[in-house]
Amino acid sequence: xxxxxxxxxxxxxxxxxxxxxxxxxxxxxxxxxxxxxxxxxxxxxxxxxxxxxxxxxxxxxxxxxxxxxxxxxxxxxxxxxxxxxxxxxxxxxxxxxxxxx
Numbered sequence: 395x396x397x398x399x400x401x402x403x404x405x406x407x408x409x410x411x412x413x414x415x416x417x418x419x420x421x422x423x424x425x426x427x428x429x430x431x432x433x434x435x436x437x438x439x440x441x442x443x444x445x446x447x448x449x450x451x452x453x454x455x456x457x458x459x460x461x462x463x464x465x466x467x468x469x470x471x472x473x474x475x476x477x478x479x480x481x482x483x484x485x486x487x488x489x490x491x492x493x494x495x
Contacts, residue, residue: 399485402478403466406488415442415457418465418488422448422455425487426480451477 398405406418422428431445431452442457452468465484467477 397485397488399482402474402481403464404481404485404488405461406463406465408462412442412457415444415455415463418463419444419446419455421487421491422446422465422484425484448480449476451480453477453480 396405396407407414419428419430426448429447431447434443434445435441436443440459444455446453446455446465454466454468456464456466458464465481467474467481
């Protein structure tokens, strides 16, 4: 499995497994006490969006049937720098995870 860090998002995998989304949230929650603010499922299981709060910052955990799972930050400029730091921390966390190592 692969994981890729971009400037404003992490792409976790393209294995098209919606259960991976819950696993990713569980790991993030264990390390950051994240909260799911809102869940939005569109077109059945083809697209799923979870608005997530981590350290008072807004992120979106997204599942796409064709693209896999990604986590990206909000577009607020004030939150951008801290959110990018959190993305890097989460990326490092998953790079050491047995599923991704």
